[in-house]
Each structure stands twice: as structure tokens, then as C-alpha cells.
Amino acid sequence: MLIAGNWKMNAASMEEFGKMLARAPEAAAKGVDLLVCPPFVLLHRLAEQAQGSVLEIGAQDSHYEDEGAFTGNVSPRMLADSGATAVILGHSERRSDHRESDELVAKKALAAQRAGLRTIVCVGESEEERDAGEAEAVVTRQLIGSLPDTLDPAGLIVAYEPVWAIGTGRTASTDDIGSMHGLIRSGLARRLSSRAVPILYGGSVKPANASQILSVDNVGGALVGGASLKADDFLAIALAAPDGRR
Numbered sequence: 001m002l003i004a005g006n007w008k009m010n011a012a013s014m015e016e017f018g019k020m021l022a023r024a025p026e027a028a029a030k031g032v033d034l035l036v037c038p039p040f041v042l043l044h045r046l047a048e049q050a051q052g053s054v055l056e057i058g059a060q061d062s063h064y065e066d067e068g069a070f071t072g073n074v075s076p077r078m079l080a081d082s083g084a085t086a087v088i089l090g091h092s093e094r095r096s097d098h099r100e101s102d103e104l105v106a107k108k109a110l111a112a113q114r115a116g117l118r119t120i121v122c123v124g125e126s127e128e129e130r131d132a133g134e135a136e137a138v139v140t141r142q143l144i145g146s147l148p149d150t151l152d153p154a155g156l157i158v159a160y161e162p163v164w165a166i167g168t169g170r171t172a173s174t175d176d177i178g179s180m181h182g183l184i185r186s187g188l189a190r191r192l193s194s195r196a197v198p199i200l201y202g203g204s205v206k207p208a209n210a211s212q213i214l215s216v217d218n219v220g221g222a223l224v225g226g227a228s229l230k231a232d233d234f235l236a237i238a239l240a241a242p243d244g245r246r
């Protein structure tokens with residue numbers, strides 16, 4: 001299982017990060033990998049501190065080129081040089097606030113893989129889309145559009161994050177998570193001939209709901225926003241993973 005923390009534009013204190021590092025072996029002993037994705041400017045510092053630890057450091061976005069005249073952007077190769085081993089792409093906040101399309105996410109995913117980064121591609125429907133009965137169609141379209149069929153399934157991770165569950169305290173029901181993850185699982189098998197891509201759930205995952213969510217079929221971990229800023233909450237989520245699930 002993978003529990004990935006998305007700090008967004010927040011910085012947890014170094015004390016909290018130190019606690020995460022200190023307790024990462026507890027999670028590892030349960031077969032749970034921890035990944036922390038801080039804002040760009042903290043990557044290098046956290047990666048240095050995490051050296052030799054089982055906890056990995058990732059970024060929240062990257063460009064599709066290795067270098068060039070792209071003001072304000074950071075390339076996947078630069079992220080790797082900073083010590084990141086993973087990157088989140090196509091998060092709904094990027095899709096809505098920065099108008100990122102499936103096509104752009106697909107280009108970024110290929111570039112991230114070229115740089116050797118594990119690539120977490122996010123998909124998920126809005127509340128209006130779910131209410132209109134379009135959730136499955138939207139997620140299928142995002143999957144097909146955001147994952148080029150030349151992508152290497154090794155190193156790919158998909159995160160299902162219903163937009164209405166992000167930062168709202170509302171989570172999808174375990175039935176809805178199960179059916180969406182099942183749909184994504186079969187979509188990935190068709191598109192990339194792989195049944196081994198981890199599928200994370202994201203959207204208001206907290207210590208109180210983690211064990212229920214992480215026990216659902218085809219849930220390979222969680223992408224955690226708010227609760228990843230506090231070491232106790234982040235670790236409690238990791239330790240809620242059912243034993244023996246990878």
C-alpha cells in the first residue's frame with residue numbers, strides 16, 4: 001500500500017516532518033510505503049533529510065519538457081535532481097485552477113516517466129457530473145485521455161479523487177469507491193495490459209475513515225491532503241491499512 005501526502009500550498013513544520021520520518025519504519029513494517037509531496041521549494045530540504053529513510057519525497061506537478069523558456073515551471077528532471085522520486089499530475093486543483101487538459105496531463109506523464117519519477121495521475125468527477133449520472137463516463141474519459149498507451153505501467157499510480165470529496169469532509173461511500181476502483185482496474189487492464197497499477201483513493205481521508213476505505217477491493221492506498229500535515233494523523237492513516245495488502 002502507498003499512503004501519499006499532498007501538502008498543497010502548505011508547509012508542515014519541520015518538527016512534524018521529523019516525526020513522520022521517525023515513524024516511517026512502523027508503516028514499512030506493515031507493508032505501507034509513505035510519500036510526502038511538499039511545495040517545490042521544500043523538496044530539496046526534505047529529500048536531504050529523508051536520505052536513508054524509507055519515506056519518499058514527491059512533487060505536486062511538473063512540466064512536460066526537460067528544460068526551456070517556460071517561466072514559473074519546473075521540469076521532471078529537475079525534480080529528480082532535487083531528490084524527488086514521484087510526482088502528482090492532473091490533480092483536480094490543477095485541472096480546474098490551471099485549466100489542465102487530459103492531453104497536457106498525458107504529455108506530463110510521459111516526461112515524468114522519462115525522468116524516472118513514479119507518476120501519480122489523478123482522475124475524478126465533479127459533484128454535478130456525479131449527480132447527472134456521468135461519473136463513470138468522466139473518469140473513463142480522463143483515464144483514456146491522461147494515460148498515453150505507451151506509458152510504462154511500472155511506476156504508474158492512479159488516484160481516484162472525486163472532486164466533491166476533496167477538502168470537504170465528505171467521502172465517497174465504500175460501495176462507490178469499490179465500483180469506481182473496479183472500473184479503473186479494468187480500464188487499466190485494457191489500456192496498459194496491467195493489473196498491477198496501484199489505485200489510490202483521495203478525498204477527505206482521515207484517521208477515522210481510513211481503515212474502511214483502505215479495506216475496499218482494488219484500493220491500493222490513499223492520497224491525503226489536509227490530514228497529511230500532521231504526523232499523528234498521517235501515520236494513523238498508514239497504520240489503518242489492512243495487514244498483508246500491497
Ligand code: PGA
Pocket residue numbers: 006161165166167168169202203204205223224225226227
Ligand atoms: P483532502 O485532499 O484529503 O484534504 O480532501 C486530498 C487531495 O486533494 O489530494
